[in-house]
Amino acid sequence: MVVGVLVEVTNKNVDKIFDYKVSECHQAKIKIGVRVKVPFATRTLEGFVLEIKEDTTEDRKLKEIIDIIDDDIILNDELLALGKKMQEMTLSSLIYCYQSMLPKSLKAGGKNKAHKKFETIFRPIKEIDDSLTESQKEILSQFHGKPLKRSALKEISLARLKLLESKGYLEEYEEEVYRNSFTIGSKENYPLTKDQQNVVDTILKSSSSIFLLHGVTGSGKTEVYMELIEKALQEGKTSIVLVPEISLTPQMIKRFSARFGKRIALLHSALSDGEKYDEWRRIVRGEADIVIGARSAIFAPLKNIGYIIIDEEHSDSYKQENNPRYDAKEIAKIRAEYHHAKVVMGSATPTLESYARAKKQVYQLLTLPNRVGKGTLPTVHIVDMNEAIKQSMGHFSIELLTAIKKTIERKEQVILLLNRRGYSSFVTCKNCGYVVKCPSCDITLTYHKSSNTLRCHYCGYGTNLPKVCPSCQEDAIKDLGVGTEKIEEELKKYLPNARVLRMDFDTTTKKGAHEKIITQFGKGDADILLGTQIVAKGLDFSNVTLVGVINADTSLNIPDFRSSENTFSLLSQVSGRSGRSEKKGQVYLQTFNPTHFSIVNASKNDYLSFYQEEMRNRYLLKYPPYYYLVSVKILGKDEQICFQESLKIKKVLEKYLKNTIILGPNADTIYKLSNVYRNRIILKYKKEEALYDILNRLILHYASSSKVKVEVDFNPIHL
Ligand code: ADP
Numbered sequence: 001m002v003v004g005v006l007v008e009v010t011n012k013n014v015d016k017i018f019d020y021k022v023s024e025c026h027q028a029k030i031k032i033g034v035r036v037k038v039p040f041a042t043r044t045l046e047g048f049v050l051e052i053k054e055d056t057t058e059d060r061k062l063k064e065i066i067d068i069i070d071d072d073i074i075l076n077d078e079l080l081a082l083g084k085k086m087q088e089m090t091l092s093s094l095i096y097c098y099q100s101m102l103p104k105s106l107k108a109g110g111k112n113k114a115h116k117k118f119e120t121i122f123r124p125i126k127e128i129d130d131s132l133t134e135s136q137k138e139i140l141s142q143f144h145g146k147p148l149k150r151s152a153l154k155e156i157s158l159a160r161l162k163l164l165e166s167k168g169y170l171e172e173y174e175e176e177v178y179r180n181s182f183t184i185g186s187k188e189n190y191p192l193t194k195d196q197q198n199v200v201d202t203i204l205k206s207s208s209s210i211f212l213l214h215g216v217t218g219s220g221k222t223e224v225y226m227e228l229i230e231k232a233l234q235e236g237k238t239s240i241v242l243v244p245e246i247s248l249t250p251q252m253i254k255r256f257s258a259r260f261g262k263r264i265a266l267l268h269s270a271l272s273d274g275e276k277y278d279e280w281r282r283i284v285r286g287e288a289d290i291v292i293g294a295r296s297a298i299f300a301p302l303k304n305i306g307y308i309i310i311d312e313e314h315s316d317s318y319k320q321e322n323n324p325r326y327d328a329k330e331i332a333k334i335r336a337e338y339h340h341a342k343v344v345m346g347s348a349t350p351t352l353e354s355y356a357r358a359k360k361q362v363y364q365l366l367t368l369p370n371r372v373g374k375g376t377l378p379t380v381h382i383v384d385m386n387e388a389i390k391q392s393m394g395h396f397s398i399e400l401l402t403a404i405k406k407t408i409e410r411k412e413q414v415i416l417l418l419n420r421r422g423y424s425s426f427v428t429c430k431n432c433g434y435v436v437k438c439p440s441c442d443i444t445l446t447y448h449k450s451s452n453t454l455r456c457h458y459c460g461y462g463t464n465l466p467k468v469c470p471s472c473q474e475d476a477i478k479d480l481g482v483g484t485e486k487i488e489e490e491l492k493k494y495l496p497n498a499r500v501l502r503m504d505f506d507t508t509t510k511k512g513a514h515e516k517i518i519t520q521f522g523k524g525d526a527d528i529l530l531g532t533q534i535v536a537k538g539l540d541f542s543n544v545t546l547v548g549v550i551n552a553d554t555s556l557n558i559p560d561f562r563s564s565e566n567t568f569s570l571l572s573q574v575s576g577r578s579g580r581s582e583k584k585g586q587v588y589l590q591t592f593n594p595t596h597f598s599i600v601n602a603s604k605n606d607y608l609s610f611y612q613e614e615m616r617n618r619y620l621l622k623y624p625p626y627y628y629l630v631s632v633k634i635l636g637k638d639e640q641i642c643f644q645e646s647l648k649i650k651k652v653l654e655k656y657l658k659n660t661i662i663l664g665p666n667a668d669t670i671y672k673l674s675n676v677y678r679n680r681i682i683l684k685y686k687k688e689e690a691l692y693d694i695l696n697r698l699i700l701h702y703a704s705s706s707k708v709k710v711e712v713d714f715n716p717i718h719l
C-alpha cells in the first residue's frame with residue numbers, strides 16, 4: 001500500500017503530495033484524513049494522508065511512513081475538498097489551508113499535543129450487607145446504585161474506597177471526561193415579537209440560501225438566530241454561529257446555553273488547547289450540534305448543517321489577515337452549498353458589499369427596524385469640540401461631563417468609548433518635535449504609563465521613556481496622545497466619586513479578565529465602563545442609559561477607503577449600548593467634524609442615507625463594491641532590490657492584465673516592519689480572466705527567492 005501525504009512544510013514549492021509506503025502493521029489503521037509521521041529529507045515531519053493507492057513495482061524505492069498519529073479522521077471529505085477550494089481562492093499553500101481549519105493540537109506538527117482527560121469512576125457492584133461497618137454502609141449509600149466520579153466523593157479518603165473495592169463492593173475504572181469550557185446559564189424564554197416571527201417565517205419558507213438581516217441594535221437578532229437553530233435541531237440538523245471574537249461575551253454565551261444547554265460547543269481563542277481539543281472531538285462525535293465561535297469556527301466538522309449564522313457581519317474579524325487570507329463569509333457560502341444549508345448574516349450596520357448584494361437580490365434582505373419591547377433608540381447629541389474645547393475639562397466637554405454626573409445621580413450607568421482606531425499615545429519632544437520611533441519599524445512607539453515604557457505594537461520592541469530628548473537633549477519629552485489610563489485619571493479628577501472600570505487591551509490580556517469586568521459592571525459594581533473598541537459591541541446592560549464617545553472622529557483620519565464606513569459602524573454600534581430597556585438612552589459624540597456624513601448619519605441612526613452617500617464615493621473612486629481589489633505586497637530586506645522587483649512585477653502585471661487598473665508600486669501603510677521593507681501594488685478590476693493564473697505564477701516564482709517575498713490578498717479589509 002502507498003499513501004500520498006501532504007507534509008507540514010509551508011513553502012509553496014514543497015506544497016505537493018509525496019508518496020510513502022505503508023508497512024503491513026500500519027495498513028489496517030490507514031485512512032484518508034489522518035495524520036502520519038514521515039521521514040522527509042533529514043527530518044521527521046507530520047502530514048495528512050490525502051490519497052491511498054495500490055503500490056506498483058516502481059514504488060519499491062519509496063520511504064515508509066514511521067507512524068500513524070490518529071485513530072479517527074481529522075479532515076473529513078468535505079473539509080478536504082474545502083481546503084482545495086480555499087487554496088484556489090487565496091493562492092495560499094494547501095497545507096496552510098488545512099492547518100488553519102484545525103485546533104492547534106490537531107495540526108500537523110502542532111507542538112502542543114493535547115491529550116484526552118480521564119477521571120476515575122467508582123461503581124457499586126454489590127448490594128450493601130451486614131458484613132460492613134456503619135461508615136462503609138454510609139459511603140455505599142451515597143451511590144444510590146449509580147457510578148460516581150472520584151471528584152464527587154472528595155470527602156472520602158482513597159484508602160477507604162480502595163478497601164471497598166478489594167472487598168468486591170466497588171469497581172474502579174477510568175472514563176474520558178471533557179474539560180468544562182462554559183457554564184450553563186439559567187433559562188429565559190421569550191415569545192417572539194411579531195417582527196421577529198415574520199423574519200423567522202420568511203427564512204423558513206424562502207427558497208433563497210443567503211439572507212441579510214438588517215436589524216437595528218437591540219432589535220432582537222439573537223432571538224431570531226436561536227429560533228432558526230431550534231427549528232434546525234427539530235429536523236436533526238446542526239448549526240454554526242459565527243461571532244466576532246470581541247462580542248463573544250459571557251452574556252451571549254449565557255443566552256445560548258440557557259436555551260440549548262450542552263448541545264453547544266464553543267470555539268474561541270480564550271480556551272486552553274485542551275479545551276479546544278475536547279470541543280472539537282465533541283463536534284466530531286456528534287455530541288454537540290451547535291457550534292459558536294470566532295472566525296475559524298466556520299471549519300467546525302459538523303455534519304448535516306442547517307444554518308450558518310454570521311452575527312455582526314460587518315466585523316473585519318471574519319477576514320484572516322495572514323496566510324491563508326480567507327474570508328469566513330465566503331467559506332460559509334461554500335459549506336452552505338455542500339450541506340444545502342442557509343446562511344443568515346446579521347448586522348445593524350451591514351458592509352456596503354453585503355447591502356449592495358441584498359439590493360441586487362443576490363441576498364434576500366430582511367429588516368428589523370425597531371427595538372424589542374419598550375426600548376427605543378437613544379437620542380444622540382453631537383458635541384462640536386471646535387467650540388467645546390475652549391472650556392473643556394481635559395478631554396471632556398462640559399456637556400458630556402454634566403450628562404455623566406446626572407446619569408450617576410440617577411443610579412444609572414455609563415459606557416465611555418475612547419476611539420483608538422488610528423490613534424496612538426505617542427510621545428514627542430515639545431522643543432524640537434522629535435517623535436520616538438521603533439528602530440525596526442516605521443512606527444511611532446506607544447507610551448505605557450503603568451510601566452513608564454515605550455512599546456512598538458507591531459514587533460514588540462520596548463524601551464524606557466527617555467529622560468531627555470535624544471535629538472536636542474532638552475528635558476521636553478511629553479506624552480501627547482491619550483490612552484484610557486489618561487481618561488481614567490481625568491475622571492478621577494473631575495468626578496472623584498464615580499466608580500470606574502477600565503476595559504482595554506491592557507486590562508483584558510489575562511484569561512477570564514474580560515468576563516470578570518463585564519460581570520462586575522453588570523452587577524452594578526461600577527458607574528462607568530471605560531474602554532476602547534472592546535466596549536462597543538455585543539454588550540447588553542439594561543441600566544446603561546448614557547454612552548459617551550470621547551473622540552468620534554479619529555478613525556476618519558486613517559488613510560483607508562473604509563474609514564467612513566468603519567466610523568459610522570463603530571458609532572452606531574456603541575450608541576446601541578444605550579437605553580436598551582424601558583429607560584430612555586442618551587449618546588454624546590464628541591467630534592471635530594460635526595458635519596461629516598458618517599457622524600451625522602450615525603447620530604440619526606440613518607443607515608440608508610449613509611449607504612447612499614458612501615456608495616457615491618466608492619463609485620467615483622472605483623472601490624468595492626463597484627470594483628474588486630487585490631493587494632500585492634512585495635517584501636524585502638534590501639530596499640533597492642525590493643523596489644526593483646516591485647517595478648518588474650508591475651511590468652508583468654501590465655502585460656497580462658488588460659482589464660485591470662494597476663496602481664503602484666507604493667510604500668505600504670507601514671513601509672518598514674521588523675527591518676523588512678514593504679511595497680504595494682493595488683489592482684482594481686471588475687472581471688479579469690487571467691488574474692488568478694498570473695498571480696499564482698508570480699507567487700511560485702518568488703517562493704524560491706531569498707531576496708524578495710510576494711504576498712497576495714484578495715479583497716483586503718485594510719489598504
Ligand atoms: P440585537 O442582537 O439585535 O442587538 P438582542 O438580540 O441582543 O438584540 O436583543 C436585545 C434585548 O431584547 C435583549 O436583552 C433580549 O434579551 C431582548 N429580547 C429579544 N427578543 C425578545 C422578545 N421577543 N421578548 C422580550 N425580550 C426580547
Ligand code: ZN
Pocket residue numbers: 438439440441443456457458459460461674
Ligand atoms: Zn517595531
